[in-house]
Amino acid sequence: MKYQTQKLAYPYFVAAMGLFVAQVLGGLIAGTIYVFPNFLSEILPFNIIRMIHTNALIVWLLMGFFGATYYLLPEEAETEIYSPKLAWIQFWLFLFAAASAVVGYLFGVHEGREFLEQPLWVKIAIVIVALMFMFNISMTLLKGKRTAISIILITGLWGLTLFFLFAFYNPSNLSLDKMYWWYVIHLWVEGVWELILAAILGFLLIKMTGVDREIIEKWLYVIVGLALFSGLLGTGHHYYWIGTPGYWQWLGSIFSALEVFPFLAMVIFAFYIVRKSTRNHPNKAALLWVLGCTVLSFFGAGVWGFMHTLAPINFYTHGTQITSSHGHLAFYGAYVMINLAIISYAMPHLRGMQPYNQNLNMWSFWITSSGMVFMTFTLTAAGVLQTHLERVLGMNYMDVQEQIALFYWMRLGSGIVVVIGVLLFVYATFAKGKEEQAEIR
Amino acid sequence: MSEGITKTAARNIFFGGTIFFFVIFVALTVHSHLYIVNVSTDSSTLNDSVARGKHVWEKNSCINCHTIFGEGAYFAPEVGKVWIKFGGADDPEMGKEVLKAWMEAMPTGIEGRRQMPAFNLTDQEHEDLAAFFEWISRVDTQGWPPQPEE
Ligand code: HEM
Ligand SMILES: [Fe+2]
Numbered sequence: 001m002k003y004q005t006q007k008l009a010y011p012y013f014v015a016a017m018g019l020f021v022a023q024v025l026g027g028l029i030a031g032t033i034y035v036f037p038n039f040l041s042e043i044l045p046f047n048i049i050r051m052i053h054t055n056a057l058i059v060w061l062l063m064g065f066f067g068a069t070y071y072l073l074p075e076e077a078e079t080e081i082y083s084p085k086l087a088w089i090q091f092w093l094f095l096f097a098a099a100s101a102v103v104g105y106l107f108g109v110h111e112g113r114e115f116l117e118q119p120l121w122v123k124i125a126i127v128i129v130a131l132m133f134m135f136n137i138s139m140t141l142l143k144g145k146r147t148a149i150s151i152i153l154i155t156g157l158w159g160l161t162l163f164f165l166f167a168f169y170n171p172s173n174l175s176l177d178k179m180y181w182w183y184v185i186h187l188w189v190e191g192v193w194e195l196i197l198a199a200i201l202g203f204l205l206i207k208m209t210g211v212d213r214e215i216i217e218k219w220l221y222v223i224v225g226l227a228l229f230s231g232l233l234g235t236g237h238h239y240y241w242i243g244t245p246g247y248w249q250w251l252g253s254i255f256s257a258l259e260v261f262p263f264l265a266m267v268i269f270a271f272y273i274v275r276k277s278t279r280n281h282p283n284k285a286a287l288l289w290v291l292g293c294t295v296l297s298f299f300g301a302g303v304w305g306f307m308h309t310l311a312p313i314n315f316y317t318h319g320t321q322i323t324s325s326h327g328h329l330a331f332y333g334a335y336v337m338i339n340l341a342i343i344s345y346a347m348p349h350l351r352g353m354q355p356y357n358q359n360l361n362m363w364s365f366w367i368t369s370s371g372m373v374f375m376t377f378t379l380t381a382a383g384v385l386q387t388h389l390e391r392v393l394g395m396n397y398m399d400v401q402e403q404i405a406l407f408y409w410m411r412l413g414s415g416i417v418v419v420i421g422v423l424l425f426v427y428a429t430f431a432k433g434k435e436e437q438a439e440i441r
Numbered sequence: 442m443s444e445g446i447t448k449t450a451a452r453n454i455f456f457g458g459t460i461f462f463f464v465i466f467v468a469l470t471v472h473s474h475l476y477i478v479n480v481s482t483d484s485s486t487l488n489d490s491v492a493r494g495k496h497v498w499e500k501n502s503c504i505n506c507h508t509i510f511g512e513g514a515y516f517a518p519e520v521g522k523v524w525i526k527f528g529g530a531d532d533p534e535m536g537k538e539v540l541k542a543w544m545e546a547m548p549t550g551i552e553g554r555r556q557m558p559a560f561n562l563t564d565q566e567h568e569d570l571a572a573f574f575e576w577i578s579r580v581d582t583q584g585w586p587p588q589p590e591e
Contacts, residue, residue, distance in 0.1 A: 033555075034516070041548060041556035046516050047505030112499025114513055148448065172492035173484070174577050175477045178510065179470070214448060221451035225458055232462040233469075241585035242510045243481040244473045249583070251469075316587060319511030319519060394589030397518040401555070 001349045003074035005081035010350045011091050012067030013343050017426050019060035019098070020336075024415075024422050026053035031415040034408040044106070051105050051117050057331065058115065059098045064339035065160075065196055066090075066133060069153060071346045072203045073137055077144025082136050090132040097125035113181060116167045123167055130161040148217035149202050152224055156195030163187045175243030182238045189330070190234060190259060190301075194227040197297075197338050198266070204290050204345055205270065210279035219269045223262050230258035237309045241318060249311035256309045263294075263302035263334075270294040283348065285361040289341035292369060296333030304329050304376065316391040321404070322383030329376040332369075340365075340425065347429050360428035368421030375414035382407035481581040494573025497566045506557070510582060517555065519586060524578035529571070537571045544570075 001007075030049045033039050040049075070087060074080055081087060101122045104110060110117040118126065134157060141150055166183040202220045206213055236252025239245075270291055281287065304326040308317040317323070348356050382404040389400045446454075478484050498504070503520070504513040510521050527543070529536020544567065548556040562570065 037555040038550075038552060041558070045506075045556070045558045047502045047514070047558075050505045050514055050516075051502060110502055112502045112504060114504050117502060117505075148452065151452075172495050173477065173482055173487060174495065174509070175482050175580055176474065177495075178512065179473060179477065218446070218448045218451050221448065221455045225451070225455040228455075228459045229462050232459075232466045235466065238512075239473065241582045242512075243477050243580045243582060245476045245481075246583055248473075315585060318585065319508040319513070319515065321515055324515050391587045392589055398555075 003080050005084050005087075006071050006074050006346075007350060008081060008084055008087045008091075009067040009071035009346055011088075012063050012070065013347065013350070015091070015095055016060045016063035016067060016339065016343070017429065019056045019063065020422060021426060022102070023053055023056035023060060024419050026050075026056060028412075028415050028419055031408070031412040035405070035412055048105055048108070051110060052102055054115055055098075055101060055105070055117065059094075059101075061335050061339060063094070064343065065157070066094075068196075068200050068339070068342045068346075069133075069137055069157065071342065071350075072200070073140055073150060073153075074144075076147045076150040076203065077141055079140060079144035082139035082143065086132055086136045090129050090136070093125060093132075094129045097122045097129070113170065113177070115185060116181070127161070127164065130164065134158060134161055147213070148220055149199050149206075152195050152202075152220055153199035156192045156199065159192030159195065160188060163192065178242045179239065179244060182235055186235045186238055187232070189335070190231040190256075191228060193335060194231065194262060195224050197334055198223050198227070198262075200338050200342050201266065201270065201290065201294070204286065204341060205273045207345070208279065208281040208283065208287055208290070209273050209277035211273050211276050216273060219265075219273075223265045223269065226265055227259075227262040230255050230261065234259045237311075237314065240311050240314055253310045257306060259309075260298075260302040260306050263298040267294040267298045282354075283345055283358070285358045285365070286341055286345035288362055288365050289337055289344050292365060293333060293337035293341055296329065296337060296369065296373070298333070300326065300329030300331070300333035300376070304380075317383065317387050320383045320386045320391070321379045321407075322387060325376045325379030325383055328379065329372060332372045337369075343429065353432075357428040357431055360424060360431075364421045364425035364428055366421075367424060368418055371414045371417030371421055375411055375418065378407045378410040378414060382411075483576070483579055486576060488572070490569050490572040491576040493566075494569035494571070494576075497562065497570045498573060501560050509577070510580075511585065517557065520574065521580075521582065521586065522578050524571075524574040529575055530578065533571075533575065536575065537568070540571050540574065541567045 026049055029040065029044075030046060030053055033041070033046050033049065070081060097118075101110075101118050104119060104122075105117070109119055111119060116123070134154075137154060137157070141154060163184055166180045169180050171177050171180075198220050202216050205211065206216055232255075233251055234256035236248040237256035239248035239252055271294075274287070274291065308314050308322050308326065344361055348354060385404050385407075386400050389395045389403060390397060395403075498509075503509075506514050506517040508515065508519045508521075511519065523540075524530060524536055527536045527539040529540070544560060544562060547559050550556070
């Protein structure tokens with residue numbers, strides 16, 4: 001580790017891991033309620049658990065992005081972070097806001113739009129946190145070297161901050177509410193977050209393969225170009241049935257179908273670069289997460305997204321377990337895995353040990369990923385049946401749910417596997433390495 | 442693979458193209474906004490009661506079990522047309538009654554059946570929630586959800 005301030009990443013990664021565990025435990029409880037509906041129903045109803053599950057996910061991914069930025073920016077810009085103090089204030093404020101939100105949920109304090117349930121003051125705190133962060137890294141970039149990676153990263157982060165502002169606009173017209181709600185949700189995951197993803201990916205590939213930066217950075221611009229050219233108008237795939245005009249069925253179908261290409265390009269790019277590798281990097285675990293990330297994001301976002309994105313298909317699958325299957329694998333493959341990749345890469349440096357528990361880390365890769373893939377299959381099967389029975393044959397919702405109960409059992413099973421994999425990851429990250437060693441310089 | 446265009450060209454295409462598509466997207470958003478306000482939804486009947494009803498829906502985080510226009514959690518049924526299902530379209534008084542009775546019967550406590558919590562709404566909140574469901578049931582959602590003959 002060349003720069004002192006890269007250490008700022010550490011608290012962010014630790015908090016991310018903590019919230020990650022909370023997220024999957026929340027998911028486990030939610031999955032349990034699906035098969036034992038009376039479980040906790042009086043004390044902790046499903047809606048509260050689900051808010052914790054989804055919000056913890058988003059917050060820990062953001063923690064991870066902040067940490068990743070503090071870690072990689074000094075190396076890219078070849079200068080220390082502008083204000084370490086501000087980074088620490090930002091960290092505690094964010095952690096405090098996130099923790100209060102979760103505790104508040106348990107007592108029924110929340111707003112009520114999906115994913116944006118944070119009480120108003122927490123939303124304001126998030127904006128303050130984001131602005132502190134943007135100020136800090138923008139100043140760092142201004143005094144340092146500007147590489148394509150850091151420019152793409154900071155463009156993504158500015159986009160993240162700006163689009164979050166739509167969280168404050170909640171018109172009483174439900175259709176308007178929904179249209180702008182997607183400005184946050186879709187333009188995040190299928191827009192600006194892809195820039196963050198690509199930048200972290202590019203950074204890790206440069207470090208681990210030694211391939212010429214020029215080649216990697218040119219690829220990155222092509223990938224993020226594909227992402228935004230398709231993803232902006234691709235928002236239309238959420239504008240089919242909410243009261244928006246009919247032309248979105250055409251525009252949304254065409255452009256969102258093209259959203260597969262940036263994900264495909266990332267797979268090809270990562271494998272091509274790794275094959276050209278001139279370096280035998282010792283951190284095999286991090287490389288595994290990098291390659292796994294491109295593959296599973298291609299399947300989760302690309303293939304599972306495409307599966308229901310065309311309007312005539314979405315007409316039947318909209319809001320079924322199909323949506324749920326896609327949501328799970330896309331978030332996991334793209335944003336969970338890129339975070340785990342950079343954490344696997346950076347932690348040995350941050351903790352001053354050699355590549356530590358690589359074996360355990362790689363086991364956690366296979367366990368968690370197979371759990372998620374199997375979960376996706378079970379939800380997909382549930383969703384196909386649900387779509388047919390409910391949307392084609394016209395059976396009643398609750399009756400259909402009974403028909404597909406078997407799949408919820410299998411989903412719970414895969415959830416248990418995922419939790420085991422996640423705990424193993426955390427253990428591998430924090431336990432003492434076998435070959436514990438002095439600081440790598 | 443790495444030849445062809447230069448990095449600067451790739452960057453310029455990225456920023457130029459993004460601005461291009463973003464402008465189109467914003468323009469279509471403006472158009473869609475006007476379409477919602479003037480065509481697909483009935484702005485003239487969007488009164489305070491409907492607005493408060495939406496707030497009741499939000500305050501109780503109904504969306505984290507149900508879907509509304511297909512969005513939300515997938516744990517409980519879609520509510521976009523629940524007003525029609527409860528007979529409110531033909532007889533509003535009955536729609537309100539049925540909705541209220543439904544809400545107050547929760548949780549059923551039936552073993553092995555998904556539970557909806559007791560929200561203990563006030564009479565005013567029941568009234569507003571019904572107004573909200575009535576209003577959204579008339580939004581033109583391009584024919585969604587599918588209505589198969591049973
Ligand atoms: C990493 C990127 C992605 C993530 C994290 C992601 C995540 C999600 C999530 C969580 C939802 C559910 C939202 C809700 O609660 O209503 C959703 C919906 C959807 N996504 Fe994605 N997605 C990604 C990429 C894609 C791509 C590339 C496509 C198309 C090729 C796509 C197509 C869709 C569609 C059509 C829906 C709406 C489903 C419905 O009608 O119910 N997604 N996505
Ligand atoms: Fe989307």
